[in-house]
Every structure is written in C-alpha cells, then in structure tokens.
Amino acid sequence: MFCDNMIVENSLDELKKREAAYKIIKDNIESKGEDPLYDLTGLSGGFLASGDELNLLQTYIGPAIFEDKIQEIGKKHMGGEKICPLNRTSSGILATILALVKKGDNVVHFLKSHPAHPSIIRACDLVGANYSEYIDLDEFNIPQNTSLVIITGSTMDHQVLDEESFKIIINAAHERNIPVFVDDASGARLRTAIFNQKPACDLGADLAITSTDKLMKGPRGGLMAGREDLINKVKAKSNEFGLEAQAPIILAMINALEDYDPENLRASISKRDELFDLLDKSYNMFETTPTGVMVSKESLTEEVKSKTDDCNLSLTDLSFLWSMILLKEEHIITIPAVSMPGASVTIRFDLSANDSDKLEISEIFNRIDKSFKTLIKVCADEDTSRKIIYNEE
Numbered sequence: 001m002f003c004d005n006m007i008v009e010n011s012l013d014e015l016k017k018r019e020a021a022y023k024i025i026k027d028n029i030e031s032k033g034e035d036p037l038y039d040l041t042g043l044s045g046g047f048l049a050s051g052d053e054l055n056l057l058q059t060y061i062g063p064a065i066f067e068d069k070i071q072e073i074g075k076k077h078m079g080g081e082k083i084c085p086l087n088r089t090s091s092g093i094l095a096t097i098l099a100l101v102k103k104g105d106n107v108v109h110f111l112k113s114h115p116a117h118p119s120i121i122r123a124c125d126l127v128g129a130n131y132s133e134y135i136d137l138d139e140f141n142i143p144q145n146t147s148l149v150i151i152t153g154s155t156m157d158h159q160v161l162d163e164e165s166f167k168i169i170i171n172a173a174h175e176r177n178i179p180v181f182v183d184d185a186s187g188a189r190l191r192t193a194i195f196n197q198k199p200a201c202d203l204g205a206d207l208a209i210t211s212t213d214k215l216m217k218g219p220r221g222g223l224m225a226g227r228e229d230l231i232n233k234v235k236a237k238s239n240e241f242g243l244e245a246q247a248p249i250i251l252a253m254i255n256a257l258e259d260y261d262p263e264n265l266r267a268s269i270s271k272r273d274e275l276f277d278l279l280d281k282s283y284n285m286f287e288t289t290p291t292g293v294m295v296s297k298e299s300l301t302e303e304v305k306s307k308t309d310d311c312n313l314s315l316t317d318l319s320f321l322w323s324m325i326l327l328k329e330e331h332i333i334t335i336p337a338v339s340m341p342g343a344s345v346t347i348r349f350d351l352s353a354n355d356s357d358k359l360e361i362s363e364i365f366n367r368i369d370k371s372f373k374t375l376i377k378v379c380a381d382e383d384t385s386r387k388i389i390y391n392e393e
Contacts, residue, residue, distance in 0.1 A: 062247025
C-alpha cells in the first residue's frame with residue numbers, strides 16, 4: 001500500500017494536470033450547468049475596474065496615471081518607503097535575489113514549517129547561491145558571507161509565524177547589516193487581520209512582498225514594499241527581465257486594495273469552526289487554518305489507510321486525485337488541482353472565499369464527504385486514478 005511510483009512525477013506532469021483541471025473548469029462554465037463552480041482556494045482574486053479606467057490601459061499612459069496611487073495605497077497596506085508592483089510574487093522573489101545575491105553568497109530562510117515556496121529555492125539555484133532553511137529558532141544560524149535573510153510570514157499551508165520570532169530574526173540580521181526580505185504572500189493579511197500583527201516593514205523588514213490575489217479581490221500579482229534604495233535595485237532588475245507589473249495589473253491592484261476589508265477575513269472564523277465541527281465528527285484528518293480547514297498529504301494518507309488496505313498511490317498523487325474528484329464531481333476548486341508546479345499539495349477549503357457564501361456549510365460538508373467516499377473507491381485502481389487526474393476518457 002502507498003507506493004513510490006508516482007502518476008504526477010515532475011513539473012511537466014503537474015502542468016498536464018493543471019491543464020486538465022482548466023479543461024474541466026472551461027467545460028463546466030460553457031455548459032452552464034445547474035451546479036456552478038465553487039472556488040474555495042482563497043486565491044480566486046479578481047479584476048475590479050470601471051469602463052473609464054479600462055480606457056487608460058495603454059502601455060505607457062497606464063503606469064504614469066497609476067503610479068502615485070499605487071504608491072499611496074500600497075504603503076498604506078504594506079508600510080515601507082516605496083512600492084514596486086510585479087507580475088507575480090514569484091517574480092518579486094526572483095528579482096530580489098537577482099538584485100541582492102551573488103554567486104557563492106549564502107541565503108538564509110526562516111519559516112514556521114516546511115515546505116518553503118519553491119520560487120525561493122529555484123531563484124537561489126539560478127544565481128548559484130547557497131540556500132539554508134530553518135524552522136527552529138534554536139538552530140537558526142546566519143553564516144559568513146550571507147547577503148540576504150528571508151522570512152516567510154505565512155506558509156503555503158497558512159502556518160503563521162509569531163511576531164516575536166520576526167523581531168528576533170530581523171535583529172539578528174541587522175546586527176550583521178544583512179537585509180531582511182519577507183515573503184508575506186498571504187501573511188500581509190492573515191497576520192494583520194487575524195493575528196493582530198504589524199505589517200512586515202513596521203516590524204523592521206527591509207523588503208516585503210504580498211500576493212494581490214490571496215485573500216482579497218485582486219489580480220495574480222506581487223506588491224513589494226520596503227526601503228527605497230533596495231526597492232530601486234529590485235525594480236531595476238525586474239525591468240531588465242520583464243518581471244514588472246503591467247498597467248492592467250496595477251489598476252486591478254489599486255482597486256482591490258481599496259476594496260479590501262479585514263472584517264471579511266474575520267467573519268470567516270465562525271464559518272470555519274462550524275465546518276470543522278461537522279468534519280471532525282466523521283474524520284480525523286482535518287485541521288483548522290486561520291480562515292478555513294485543511295488536509296495535509298500525510299493526514300489524508302492516514303485517513304485513507306483507516307478506510308482501506310487497497311491503495312497503490314503515492315501521498316502526493318492521493319492529494320491530486322482527491323482534488324480532481326472534488327473539481328469534476330463536486331465542482332469545488334482546491335489548490336492542488338490548479339496549482340503551479342512545486343506548490344504544496346495540502347487541500348484547503350477557505351471560507352473567506354467569496355464562493356463559500358454560495359453554499360450552506362452543511363452542503364460544503366456533504367460535498368467533501370461524498371468526494372472522499374469516491375476517493376476510497378477509486379484509489380485502489382491506478383489506471384482509473386490516472387484518468388481522473390489527467391481528465392482522460
């Protein structure tokens with residue numbers, strides 16, 4: 001039971017899986033069926049814009065018009081001296097490491113729990129830097145020739161770092177005159193709205209970046225804030241490699257930031273607790289997140305083991321399989337079905353998502369329960385599982 005052979009083995013397979021999920025989504029929308037899609041990823045984002053604003057989306061006119069506003073509202077949301085909009089958070093991470101790290105330098109990363117976002121490790125590999133990762137303050141170490149310390153405010157699985165740890169790491173880096181860069185993709189809102197923490201720049205970070213589609217109605221983009229001198233270096237590097245945000249993204253960022261209300265995140269807590277109480281009566285695998293519930297690949301595997309002795313899938317394939325069943329049969333979008341290569345395969349049901357209001361909590365439970373029972377039935381057959389993951393007939 002549970003083999004090492006994998007259906008989804010590499011980034012190309014993950015791309016194929018993602019395209020299969022997109023095909024299911026497209027077919028669902030075009031068929032206009034009675035049961036619509038429900039995006040519970042917490043990453044659904046949006047593009048808020050008026051007709052008059054859309055007329056400004058020219059290559060050079062748009063950025064000129066929107067520059068002052070993105071600076072004003074970006075600093076209000078993130079703190080810092082200057083703002084730099086990028087086309088993705090991963091782009092900002094890459095631009096930062098390209099700008100501040102040289103071949104042979106050390107990059108030290110601290111986060112609440114593994115795994116780190118793959119873009120950080122890949123960017124270090126690209127420049128030839130030595131990368132080290134810590135989740136224990138007692139083991140945390142900044143070696144000689146370290147050019148950047150990175151902190152993740154909230155992991156891909158929404159594990160949030162406490163404010164005191166932030167301060168300890170920032171102080172340790174600054175004692176050595178090393179800049180601190182915070183990957184605050186969802187943390188810029190989770191930490192502040194749910195955990196009452198300060199924005200990363202207010203805690204002393206030199207740079208911080210957030211994803212404008214996570215837990216808000218913005219586009220898939222990256223919003224970076226921080227010290228003006230460092231932002232200028234990152235901005236120059238992002239322009240060199242085409243990583244900067246274009247006018248449509250900047251406009252949508254501005255409107256999403258103006259629309260953002262932290263109370264909407266706080267309101268999800270009671271819905272989260274209601275759903276968790278229902279799930280916890282039938283399953284042992286669910287954990288709460290700040291705005292929903294989740295199942296790690298390890299917990300999912302243990303739950304499946306308790307229900308059947310006949311499963312021949314790897315841990316990650318099991319998560320991909322369940323996410324595709326949820327999408328195709330129950331019309332619920334979760335991250336593993338549509339994720340970029342290397343992302344966490346933890347399955348999350350985020351109740352801050354707009355679509356969570358379209359279903360009663362009892363109905364969300366029923367769909368999760370039904371899909372898991374389907375998973376138990378099909379996971380014993382590798383061929384059937386493969387067809388479901390890749391949406392093959």
